[in-house]
Amino acid sequence: MNAKLQEALATLKHGTVDIIPEADLVKKLEKSAKIGKPLCVKLGLDPTAPDIHIGFGVVLHKLREFQDLGHTAVLIVGGFTARIGDPSDRSSTRRMLTKDEVEANLRDYKRQAFKILDPNRTEFRDNSEWLEHLDFAKLLELTSRYTVAGMLEREDFSKRFKEGSPISIIEFMYPLAQAYDSVAVQADIELGGTDQRFNLLIGRAIQERYGQEPQVCVITPLLEGIDGVKKMSKSIGNYVGIDEPPNQMFGKLMSIPDVLIEKYVKLVTNLDWNTLNNEHPKIQKEKMACAVIARYHSQAAAEAALEEFERVFSRKERPTGVQKAYLEKALLKNNETVRIVDLISATGLVKSKSEAKRLIEQGAVEVDEVRIDSFEADVPFKEGVLVKVGKKMFAEVYLR
Numbered sequence: 001m002n003a004k005l006q007e008a009l010a011t012l013k014h015g016t017v018d019i020i021p022e023a024d025l026v027k028k029l030e031k032s033a034k035i036g037k038p039l040c041v042k043l044g045l046d047p048t049a050p051d052i053h054i055g056f057g058v059v060l061h062k063l064r065e066f067q068d069l070g071h072t073a074v075l076i077v078g079g080f081t082a083r084i085g086d087p088s089d090r091s092s093t094r095r096m097l098t099k100d101e102v103e104a105n106l107r108d109y110k111r112q113a114f115k116i117l118d119p120n121r122t123e124f125r126d127n128s129e130w131l132e133h134l135d136f137a138k139l140l141e142l143t144s145r146y147t148v149a150g151m152l153e154r155e156d157f158s159k160r161f162k163e164g165s166p167i168s169i170i171e172f173m174y175p176l177a178q179a180y181d182s183v184a185v186q187a188d189i190e191l192g193g194t195d196q197r198f199n200l201l202i203g204r205a206i207q208e209r210y211g212q213e214p215q216v217c218v219i220t221p222l223l224e225g226i227d228g229v230k231k232m233s234k235s236i237g238n239y240v241g242i243d244e245p246p247n248q249m250f251g252k253l254m255s256i257p258d259v260l261i262e263k264y265v266k267l268v269t270n271l272d273w274n275t276l277n278n279e280h281p282k283i284q285k286e287k288m289a290c291a292v293i294a295r296y297h298s299q300a301a302a303e304a305a306l307e308e309f310e311r312v313f314s315r316k317e318r319p320t321g322v323q324k325a326y327l328e329k330a331l332l333k334n335n336e337t338v339r340i341v342d343l344i345s346a347t348g349l350v351k352s353k354s355e356a357k358r359l360i361e362q363g364a365v366e367v368d369e370v371r372i373d374s375f376e377a378d379v380p381f382k383e384g385v386l387v388k389v390g391k392k393m394f395a396e397v398y399l400r
Helices: 003-013 022-035 054-068 099-106 109-113 136-143 155-163 169-185 194-209 246-254 258-268 281-296 299-314 340-347 353-361
Strands: 018-020 040-045 072-077 122-126 189-193 216-220 324-327 337-339 365-367 378-380 385-389 393-399
Touching: 003 022, 003 054, 018 022, 018 194, 022 216, 040 054, 040 169, 054 072, 054 189, 054 216, 054 258, 054 281, 072 169, 136 169, 169 194, 189 194, 194 216, 246 281, 246 299, 246 393, 258 281, 281 299, 324 340, 337 340, 340 353, 340 365, 340 378, 340 385, 340 393, 353 365
Parallel strands: 040 072, 040 189, 072 122, 189 216, 324 393
Antiparallel strands: 018 216, 337 378, 365 385, 385 393
16 A cells, blocks of 8 residues: 555544445555546435534535545435435434425535535435335335345344334335435445444445445444533534534534533544643633634634623623524513513524423523523513523524
8 A cells, every 4th residue: 555545544544433344445545546536425414404513514524535535425415215214323213304394404405515525526416316216116126135134233123123112114214225325326435423334334235235346334423412412413403503603603612511522622623632631621612612613614703703702701791693583572461571481482592392491490591681490480571682591592582
């Protein structure tokens, strides 16, 4: 292996959990260099929400490394499989999305992805192209190439089977459909997080059974969300979107548990942890947050977000540039008060009224700097009332 290839391999291995098998990756890189043909590097995504978060950014940046080495990124937009729902690491059946929901969530994906990827080396493919036209005979052929016993090797399926919980046949189809994506685009390499390991390995098996050279699986780590408990997820709501306003990103990133600082620095920034590990956690978080915002917005935006954070949380001044929210006039009572649950729900800072109630009970809600301790309370309303949810999220509320 020449020095250039060794350097490329070191770059691609950095920050990964596993490469299956690494020897095949070396062979593919050598062959690509020899014949001058870029590798097809596949990454699948299901458009279950419109925002790309920094956790998914980890695998996108790995994809960009392949692009920088001259290879082609092929993003498989799961227009078809999103209507099935990915059962990875889930204990219950996931609701299927409609075609309209999928299309609505797709609109902004490309613009966000190009904050990371090179547009000139990127292809977007919707797996509806081939999966919608798979007739029943071809579908049976696909299912004949894998076994139920093989599917039950997957931990979440195995657990549900043993518990007697329902597993629909359509859930078995998801990994097969994803594997067929690899056949359709003739993927050389597929990237995915640790929760996608099983699906990626099925892709290898199915490609081989269709007479193709099996893809190499590059497994990247998952990033815990800002709650510090579950993996970062759009559906859970514990995420930092790469397209969020800088001040909002900064506040969320400053709220992560201290035990996650090192992991965030290593996975979502280019900072050297060795230069930070003796700093105070607050300084570590500030530098990490600035690096993330500079990556997805600009250095000037990062510096402004830091200044705003210091102004609001160190000097206790009213925040500027706060997102505006609107309360339906019908919710305002005759005495110019509003139910606190309705007010919090109007901000958009919570996903539901039940979440609003939980946060109020935890003492995590303030209205004009007054902590609210009862979810049954009525609070005075005025135009531009400042609502704070959690430690770092704010909204000004106006009547609609």
